[in-house]
Amino acid sequence: MDKEARIISHFTHALNGDDGALLGDFVYSKDLFIENVHFKREWLSMEQIGAKAVLVNLSDAIAMNATPLFALLGLALPKELENDEINALCAGILSTCAKHGVSIIGGDTTSADKITISLTIISKANKKTLFRKNTKNGDFIAFTGSLGLSLKGLKALQNGGKIARNSRFIKPSLRIEFMKKSAKNLKSAMDISDGLANDLPKFLGKKGAKISAKLSKSQWLSGEEYELLIAFSPKNKARVLGFAKQTRTKLTIIGQVKNGYLKIPKYRAFKHF
DSSP, X not given: OOHHHHHHHTTOOTTOSSSSEEETTEEEEEEXXXXXXXXXXXXXXXXXXXXXXXXXXXXXXXXXXXXXXXXXXXXXXXXXXXXXXXXXXXXXXXXXXXXXXXXXXXXXXXXXXXXXXXXXXXXXXXXXXXXXXXXXXXXXXXXXXXXXXXXXXXXXXXXXXXXXXXXXXXXXXXXXXXXXXXXXXXXXXEEEOSOHHHHHHHHHTTOOEEEOSOOOXXXXXXXXXXXXXXXEOGGGHHHHHHHHHHTTOOEEEEEXXXXXXXXXXOOOOOSOO
């Protein structure tokens, strides 16, 4: 058991285990965004840090087919930050929230050695909430977009290079339109944040999968992609592929749910850096 799993094991609850918790008509989700764990200040501008902190949190709500409405914001900031830097950080948070129809309705601030951003997202559950646990034998498993781009950006930065402002590492893509159209034809969904090699076992739970796609090491390992990992029945395959085409969303089918199978290459997936 790794440390993350050990910590989570202390807080078992019937509502735990998905990207968010469904309580009544609302979905509640939370992620932390911490300097030197998820980003370095010399790699991203303050505005980019604020924007990405929001996007990675919204990703959980999108994966459950929920509509984000409100957020509670926790900010822990170093005392040496200048007013201009704080203003830019807040501008990134506010502009990204506004773009996605989210209002910040409360929170807390304190001082810390490193920038720490904590967001609790409150989302309206739509007609069909998607969980990780509803797959059955024979269901297809697929992911949206392209995996490996976040790792590529990270390696470039670690090697002293620069990356584009729209790089996946700086600005994740949220597959909102694809989810809106396809949700009723999906069985399960989650976002890929810790790398496919880590997230696929979480997605399947006690079930297995027969992987037919040939994926590269970087596709298996790249964390912080925030693409969707989805499952759907064979009868809905044509519809889901059709919605992917309509929304110009690349969709890669990697295999099918099959009890007794799960052969993932023995890579050690990275979570952050």
